[in-house]
Amino acid sequence: MSISRLTRMLLLAFLATTLANQVLAAGESVRITVGSKSFTESVILGDMLSQLAQSTGIEASHQQQLGGTRVLWNALLSGEIDAYPEYTGTLMKETLVKENLQTEAQLKQSLAAHGLRMSRPLGFNNSYAIGMKEALAARLKLRKISDLRYHPELVLGFGNEFMDRADGWPGLQQRYQLPHQNVRGLDHDLAYRGVESGTLHVTDLYVTDAEITYYNLHTLEDDLDYFPAYNAVILYRADLEQRAPEAVTLFKRLAGRIDAQAMRELNARVKLNGEAEAVVAASFLEENLALDIDLQVKTAWQRFWQHTREHLVLVGISLSAAILVAIPLGIVAARYAHAGQIVLGIAGIIQTIPSLALFVFLIPLLGIGGPPAVVALFLYSLLPIIRNTHAGIRDISPAIVESAQALGLPSRARLRIVELPLATGAILAGIKTSAVINVGTATLAALIGAGGYGQPILTGIRLDDTGLVLQGAVPAAVLALLVQGVFELVERRLSP
Amino acid sequence: MLILSCVSKRYNDTIVLAPTDLHVPAGETTVLIGPSGCGKSTLLRLIVGLIQPNTGNITLGGTKLEPANLLNMRQRMGYVIQEGGLFPHLAVRDNVTVMARYLRRDADWIAHRLADLAQLVRLPMNLMSRFPAELSGGQCQRVSLMRALMLDPELLLLDEPLGALDPMIRYELQQELKSIFAKLGKTVVMVTHDIAEAAFFGHTLVLMREGRIVQTGPFKALARTPAESFVTRFINAQRGPMEHLAKVLQ
Numbered sequence: 147m148s149i150s151r152l153t154r155m156l157l158l159a160f161l162a163t164t165l166a167n168q169v170l171a172a173g174e175s176v177r178i179t180v181g182s183k184s185f186t187e188s189v190i191l192g193d194m195l196s197q198l199a200q201s202t203g204i205e206a207s208h209q210q211q212l213g214g215t216r217v218l219w220n221a222l223l224s225g226e227i228d229a230y231p232e233y234t235g236t237l238m239k240e241t242l243v244k245e246n247l248q249t250e251a252q253l254k255q256s257l258a259a260h261g262l263r264m265s266r267p268l269g270f271n272n273s274y275a276i277g278m279k280e281a282l283a284a285r286l287k288l289r290k291i292s293d294l295r296y297h298p299e300l301v302l303g304f305g306n307e308f309m310d311r312a313d314g315w316p317g318l319q320q321r322y323q324l325p326h327q328n329v330r331g332l333d334h335d336l337a338y339r340g341v342e343s344g345t346l347h348v349t350d351l352y353v354t355d356a357e358i359t360y361y362n363l364h365t366l367e368d369d370l371d372y373f374p375a376y377n378a379v380i381l382y383r384a385d386l387e388q389r390a391p392e393a394v395t396l397f398k399r400l401a402g403r404i405d406a407q408a409m410r411e412l413n414a415r416v417k418l419n420g421e422a423e424a425v426v427a428a429s430f431l432e433e434n435l436a437l438d439i440d441l442q443v444k445t446a447w448q449r450f451w452q453h454t455r456e457h458l459v460l461v462g463i464s465l466s467a468a469i470l471v472a473i474p475l476g477i478v479a480a481r482y483a484h485a486g487q488i489v490l491g492i493a494g495i496i497q498t499i500p501s502l503a504l505f506v507f508l509i510p511l512l513g514i515g516g517p518p519a520v521v522a523l524f525l526y527s528l529l530p531i532i533r534n535t536h537a538g539i540r541d542i543s544p545a546i547v548e549s550a551q552a553l554g555l556p557s558r559a560r561l562r563i564v565e566l567p568l569a570t571g572a573i574l575a576g577i578k579t580s581a582v583i584n585v586g587t588a589t590l591a592a593l594i595g596a597g598g599y600g601q602p603i604l605t606g607i608r609l610d611d612t613g614l615v616l617q618g619a620v621p622a623a624v625l626a627l628l629v630q631g632v633f634e635l636v637e638r639r640l641s642p
Numbered sequence: 643m644l645i646l647s648c649v650s651k652r653y654n655d656t657i658v659l660a661p662t663d664l665h666v667p668a669g670e671t672t673v674l675i676g677p678s679g680c681g682k683s684t685l686l687r688l689i690v691g692l693i694q695p696n697t698g699n700i701t702l703g704g705t706k707l708e709p710a711n712l713l714n715m716r717q718r719m720g721y722v723i724q725e726g727g728l729f730p731h732l733a734v735r736d737n738v739t740v741m742a743r744y745l746r747r748d749a750d751w752i753a754h755r756l757a758d759l760a761q762l763v764r765l766p767m768n769l770m771s772r773f774p775a776e777l778s779g780g781q782c783q784r785v786s787l788m789r790a791l792m793l794d795p796e797l798l799l800l801d802e803p804l805g806a807l808d809p810m811i812r813y814e815l816q817q818e819l820k821s822i823f824a825k826l827g828k829t830v831v832m833v834t835h836d837i838a839e840a841a842f843f844g845h846t847l848v849l850m851r852e853g854r855i856v857q858t859g860p861f862k863a864l865a866r867t868p869a870e871s872f873v874t875r876f877i878n879a880q881r882g883p884m885e886h887l888a889k890v891l892q
Contacts, residue, residue: 549727552690553741553789554716563740567731 177205178390181218181230181514184211184593185334186416186423186608187272187354187409191231193427195380195397197439201431202392211604212514213593214307215241217506221514221595222383223260228390229382229397232264233272235374237381239313250377261384266401267377270354270409274308274373275365276318277351279341283364290369291322294348298325303346305334313374314350321372335608354406356414378404396435403434417609446617449602454621456516456597460588461629464520465581468527472580473573475528476535477561486536493529501526501587505594519591519598526587527580534576538569570640578633585626589618599625643668643829644689644797649698651684658684660854661697666797666846671823671830673844675837677876680850682833686801689831690721703796717741720790724802726782728774728789735770738788745793759788762822780811787819791826798823800832804839816842837861837880849873 178199182192192208199206209227212218219241221227237257238247247253257264276291278300283289286297294300308314309331318324332340338357340346351358351365358365380397387394404412412430415421428439444452475493479486499507501522508518542565550564566573592600599618606614644666651659659681666672674682687693689700691712700707707715728737735756736743742752760767763784774782783803790798803819804812820843823830834840840847841861849856849864857869868874 545723545725545727546729548692549721549723550729551692552716552719552721554713555741555744556713559744563744564729568729 177207178228178386178393179207179209179226181209181212181221181227181595183215183218183230184213184604184608185352186356187352187413188231189423189608190412190416190427190430191268191378191380193424194400194431195229195231197424197428197431197441198396198400198437199390199393201437201439202390202396204390204393206393209514209595210601211592211608212595213502213506217509217514217594220509222262222381224510225383226514226595228386229380231268231378232381233376233378234264234267235273235313235376236311237264239374240311243312257381258384263382263384263387265380265382265398267379268400268404269378269402270404270406271375271377272352272354272406272409273376274314275351275353275368276348277341277358277363277365278348280362280364282347283366288364288366290367291318291372292369293366294324294326295322298327300326300347301328301330301345302326302348303330303332303337303340304350305337306331307334308350318372321370333607335610339610354409354413356410356417360414360418378409396437399435404430420609420611450617450621453597453599453601453618456601457585457588457599457622457625460516460519460523460591460596460598461581461584461625464523464588465527465577465584467520467524468531468580468584469577471524472528472531472576473535476532476573476576477539477566479532479536480539480565489532490529490536493532496525497529501590502593505590509594514595516596518594519588519596523584523588523591527584530579530583531573531576534572534579535569538572538576539565541572542568571637574633574637574640578630578637581629581633582626585622585629589622643703644831645699645701646685646689647699649685649688649695649700651681651688651693651695657853659688659695662855664848664855664858666829666831668829669827670845671832671843672846672848673840674831674833674848674850675835675840675844676850676856677835679852681853682835682848682850683801684853685850686799686831686833689797690719690799691716717745717793718795719797719799720787720793720795722783722786722790722798722800722803724805726774726779726786728782728785730774733771733773734765734777734785737774737785738770738792740789742792755792756788759791762791762825763787764818778811779807780815783807783815787822796829798828798830800830802833802835805834819843837877838884849876851876 180192180195180199182188189210192210196206196208209221212221215236218227218230218232222230234250234253238253242253242256245256247256254264276294278288288294288297304315309329310316315329319326330346334350337346337349338361341349341363342361351363353365357363380400382394382397408430412426415426416423424441428441431437431439475489479489504522504525505518508521512518512521546564546568547560550560555563588598589600589603591598592604599622601618602614603618606612606616606618646662646664648661648663649659650657650661662685664685674685676682684693688695689707691707694709702715702718705711705715729740732740738756738759739752742755756770757767760770765781765784765788769777769781774785777785787803804815807815816839823843830843832843844861846858847861847864848858851872857864857873864873865877
């Protein structure tokens with residue numbers, strides 16, 4: 147029967163992808179993982195850390211541009227990553243704000259209680275600042291942040307983190323009594339482009355951002371001393387001192403080596419000159435720590451294949467599992483009206499959870515990387531398949547169902563011989579919808595370190611590099627079309 | 643043969659079939675007739691077990707119909723509905739033999755049976771590989787009858803089998819069905835609302851109204867000794883146009 151052939155095919159696909167994943171995950175010896183936030187400075191520092199660890203002979207990987215401080219902090223606590231670059235202000239005013247820490251000594255103590263260590267400051271204070279185009283500031287005679295109070299007509303746009311953080315916009319608005327209603331949250335790097343184009347007037351800056359001089363931005367004076375010091379430090383797990391003592395020693399050598407000017411230049415080399423972060427990081431280490439960094443820069447093709455493989459594994463496993471689970475659920479839903487309402491209701495609710503939120507919810511349970519991404523994609527793929535299986539079976543005319551009953555066919559045989567074959571078209575359409583959603587949503591998995599085509603998209607957004615964005619977006623779109631085509635072929639072969 | 647005693651069916655507070663007794667004699671054709679909603683199709687669906695009675699028993703050849711033996715009992719019945727109820731994704735051959743194949747009957751036996759039945763209902767063998775959508779309404783009903791007869795059931799149940807056919811095909815099939823029933827000597831229960839069709843097929847007519855049986859007997863008995871005035875009204879309602887026709891033709 148055609149439907150059992152389909153099930154067998156899907157089962158095979160599922161096993162194959164699971165196996166592939168196991169092979170990919172194999173060869174895991176003692177290694178350390180470094181994380182970084184999704185802005186250039188953090189990625190450069192993350193590359194430095196992984197290169198330092200590698201120079202001691204340890205296998206080190208770098209989970210680039212994870213989606214936000216909370217993701218990194220949780221990943222560090224759970225041991226998913228071993229170290230990442232952080233800022234003291236962020237720790238005191240955001241991550242550990244409830245502990246009301248006043249000094250760096252207190253901060254160190256609190257971190258120790260979490261099983262974490264902090265290096266001495268690297269040498270620069272990458273504070274937040276509030277900035278706007280120099281010409282506009284001059285025209286409106288704005289010098290200080292408190293001057294903004296008299297210009298409620300200005301459009302403010304802040305990086306997403308800044309919008310929500312305790313030490314971000316909510317506190318700033320309160321401290322300065324700012325009247326602005328028109329405030330938008332957007333990606334930090336996109337905010338610069340908004341300011342340049344004039345759609346935004348005021349944004350948050352990181353003082354080491356290379357764009358400040360590039361875009362001729364004026365930094366408003368923090369006249370009420372709102373922003374704390376954001377001294378860059380390296381945050382790492384205490385157990386790293388036993389597992390990789392040499393790497394920790396090298397990490398510590400970075401302390402005091404990077405001043406604000408040096409950091410701004412490193413940022414500029416990546417963002418304005420288009421050099422790779424790894425190259426910039428390596429040259430800094432070679433010049434300043436006299437280390438010989440063996441850089442293995444992947445070619446564009448190697449990166450493409452890696453992203454393709456990652457994407458296919460994410461989609462393959464999550465979709466196969468979803469098919470295996472959702473079709474039986476759809477059948478149950480069609481058979482038992484009551485259970486059906488519950489199943490469809492739950493699947494519908496899952497679908498309404500924003501994808502990024504779902505990814506982040508799963509991190510405490512499954513860590514970062516592939517597993518939470520696969521689970522999230524699996525959950526998203528359920529609804530269309532369940533709903534179409536349910537509808538496909540329910541839409542069969544009662545005359546046909548009753549004829550099958552009257553012949554004396556038992557329930558399972560009716561399902562196999564009559565109902566599933568007649569619902570095949572609807573089920574395949576559901577799978578097709580799920581597959582296309584899955585391929586698209588999987589691009590967000592890069593935010594939690596699962597790689598895939600989302601990786602070049604993220605980097606492209608960060609670096610304002612449309613070409614790089616397209617390197618992720620075009621293959622993702624092609625893959626979606628391909629998947630759709632494959633299912634259309636299957637559909638044609640299975641339909642009578 | 644088929645005995646219903648005190649069988650009733652209601653949905654919530656709506657009684658669709660009052661407690662009913664009925665005896666269907668073997669080898670005869672019994673026709674359930676009555677206006678729409680009188681409970682005649684309900685009665686048939688109760689017999690084939692598509693719905694369960696609230697009270698009463700149904701026995702077929704001495705065996706009581708129960709949920710536990712339902713699947714086996716259904717194999718002893720053949721069921722034909724108005725639109726045929728053929729499986730659209732299966733060829734005619736597979737529609738007819740689906741249950742026999744499920745029961746793993748011998749392939750040669752199946753092939754022979756298929757050929758015999760095709761001959762019986764006068765369908766050419768080259769039609770066997772077509773799909774239901776490629777058949778005419780009359781052909782569909784012939785296939786449906788083949789499917790119902792495949793396992794040589796004791797009881798044949800037909801729910802308005804000719805209701806959707808145009809008059810000429812309907813007339814042709816009426817003649818053929820009657821001769822098939824006579825040839826096979828099957829016990830038949832048929833539902834129709836057409837009094838002429840009922841009189842043509844039925845050894846016994848069961849006239850129903852509002853969920854209960856009004857009168858049981860041959861057509862002549864119903865016409866000559868109606869149990870109540872409704873019987874006469876029901877018969878006359880369909881006699882009018884025919885008498886008009888007869889007058890015109892004279």
